[in-house]
Amino acid sequence: MTTVTDRIEKQVLLQASPARVWRALSDSTEFGTWFGVLLDGPFRVGERLTGKVTSAGCEKMAFFMEIDRMDPEKLFRYHWNPTVSDNELRTTVDFTLKAVGEATQLTIVESGFDKLPIGERDEAFRRNEGGWTQQVANIESHLSTDQ
DSSP states (O other), X not given: OOOTTSEEEEXXXXXXXXXXXXXXXXXXXXXXXXXXXXXXXXXXXXXXXXXXXXXXXXXXXEEEEEEEEXXXXXXXXXXEOOSSSOOOOOEEEEEEEEEETTEEEEEEEEEOGGGSOHHHXXXXXXXXXXXXHHHHHHHHHHHHTTO
């Protein structure tokens, strides 16, 4: 059973082409710049990456992700662990791109919170709800520097 707390969804209209948004998502170095993480390698489907969070106040946090799907200018999907208890990959993040004139509608969905241990589920959902709001602002700001 899926609950209303199993999924976070954010949408933003970015004033950048799908090609430009795709580059910000699919290049691990550029992704790390706006997302706030230093990753140990490039994104490739099937690859598991580790890294360190670089955002203020979270510098000691480890970051684990596995790239699941990369459909250029359409969909970027990875699995990760939104908790700090271990490095088991538990939730799925989808970035879906859609051209809207010269802009790009970006939809971000993180799902799978119901798979988390009960004692961590509510906190992870609350933290990530706010985190994705911040990440939307981060990618908007990052892309606006191209203007």
